[in-house]
Amino acid sequence: MVSFLANFAFMGSIYFLSLPAIMIIASMLPVSSRKQIVFFSVECIKNLVNLILTWMVSSKKSKYKSVKQSGQSFFQTGNKVL
DSSP states (O other): OHHHHHHHHHHHHHHHHHHHHHHHHHTTSOHHHHHHHHHHHHHHHHHHHHHHHHHHHHSTTOHHHHHHHHTOOSOEETTEEO
């Protein structure tokens, strides 16, 4: 579970750190096409990160899937912690 959370945090940091990088690169582009390029770049990175996170959760050898199926969880139901 720790490796899943570490990978999840890593993918989130890639997304958030790519936004300032896109803006720095966009400042060097012509003003007329800046908005379209920034929008397209952000959408591409967002979709790529979402695809990787979906694969991390749904792959057969995922640590998250093995914890979910074994009944060990940190979520609460009723008055007890699973």
